[in-house]
Amino acid sequence: MIRAVVKGVGHYLPERVVPNSEFEEKLDTTDEWIKSRSGIERRHFASDDETTSKMATLAAQAALNDAGLTADTVDAIVLATSTPDLTFPSAATMVQNALGMRHGFAFDIQAVCAGFAYALANANALIVSGQAKQVLVIGSETFSKIMDWSDRGTCVLFGDGAGAVLLSAEDSDGTPADRGILASDLNSDGQYRDLLYVDGGISLQSTGYLRMQGKEVFRHAVEKLAETAETAMASAGVEAKDIDWIVPHQANLRIIKATAQKMNLSLDKVILTVQDHGNTSAASIPLALSVGKQRGQIKQGDLIVTEAIGGGLAWGAVVLRW
Template sequence: MTTIRAVPVGCGHYLPERVVENVEFEKTLDTSDEWIRARTGIERRHFAAEGEKTSDLAIAAAKAALADAGLEAHQIDAIVVATATPDQTFPSTATRVQAALGMENGFAFDMQAVCAGFIYALANANAMIMAGQAKRVMVIGAETFSRIMDWTDRGTCVLFGDGAGALILEAQTGAGDQSDSGILYTDLHSDGRFNDILYVDGGPSTTGTTGHLRMLGQDVFKHAVAKLSASGEASMSALGITADDVDVVVPHQANLRIIKKVAQKMGIPLERVILTVQDHGNTSAASIPLAMSVARQQKRIAKGDLILIEAIGGGLAWGSALMRW
């Protein structure tokens, strides 16, 4: 039986010009390049310039995705921006992207699930396409986490970076089985009981300020390994496949040790896992589309590849998805 699938037709990314190597933190913190690499795998990250907004990063990634897909803005029906660092409390960053692209049709909105935001946005885009509400949806992950760092906290400020990635999904007809191109399954979860292990200590209705990121690193590590492994296995089980059937894994790029542990637990060789954390740090909702775009440029993702993506972030919110390019 034929079905509608949300098929990836283009992707792109953008990184701010400023590159911050680990050694820069040695000037102001009791840390070292060796300490950061050993615990996180991060070697450098990009920070937005003064006055450079999350929407600026998203717009650049969106333009790159349009060029990759050979499409123009008016051919997009919807834009979903996953971000925890919007330009403004309102309106949405997505509407700023919409305006900058000259897209007067359709609709745009933001999605907030922190580091899991891109997977949540992807699931929503997939649902809209399958429901016939949109033919083409651009899903963007964009963050300027450098704006919410406490620069005296060596346990958090060395982990994050800024960037954006965009993926365009298009409605196409499939056979209705796992051989189809497009999104094949999404698995979403959250558990608000763990709010206090990863959060920002500010907000419009609490402090009236932006606040800074706070994290209990060891707790997050344990939850990440367990929950990402379980979600990835649930997605594979839903399609009746095993780790051997997955061609490429694009994980949330938070910490190299987490990525390795999850891959080992799921029985997926590390050579099939896309790694960009060393160069970008944790770019939250941007990390998966950013890594995906880099992998495409490196020709590590090809047409027909079965791709597993997975992420976890504050909330806690986490999930995974399987898609065929």
């Protein structure tokens, strides 16, 4: 059986760090208010010349360096983003060009905060079906560009950044002990679109800003994240006691804690970066994977569950062995 195995991981964060205290000067908010409701202490904001594709390229190059490989070994690029540089072409093709790839194919996936889970599942399908042997899977976002800076309920929550993994086809025994992606579970339900959306777009001829009904998103998040994780774990043939790390979408510390509790897993088994990065949407899981490895937490052979939910609503989970 062919598995899609992580060979390298990397990330990029903009130089500008924005602490909670910076918002106190402009909004009716405090550092303590933001931390108590989200767990966020700081985030990174992209400069004018730090585009989604540029950050994605730097994260992708870091993943290639980690794997000890070059772009000419890559067959495809799958980039999850809701904030591409342009309406078209895709940010993924911009990364392909920047890496010097003159072969293969590249495309974007848009599932908002669930984007990286969707990208991993699609990249896995490309590898298992034999259409690609090595795939760069990237999450990159510049959410600071779609914030309403007068809305204290949303603008303090989001940040910018990029993360990437390199997946490679490997023969395996077809058991839960295999390295690589073991199972995925993807879901969406468009009836909840008004809970989290941007109130503009190309057809509406406006840029728009992010809008969110925070309490309702919280309620759906805890229920759906635990459910999708458990479904993916059942498909992979593993149980909660087997899990080494949960690497969740880093949206809100309270959601992360509640989801872990619902899954009967200790917070000690959760990779946390939300305090330093805020919500980086599709970039949050690969960022957390890269930082987790950098910290020495994630090691080869570890069993990992990633799960995320975002606008759509769209949600999903991936089980993989590092």
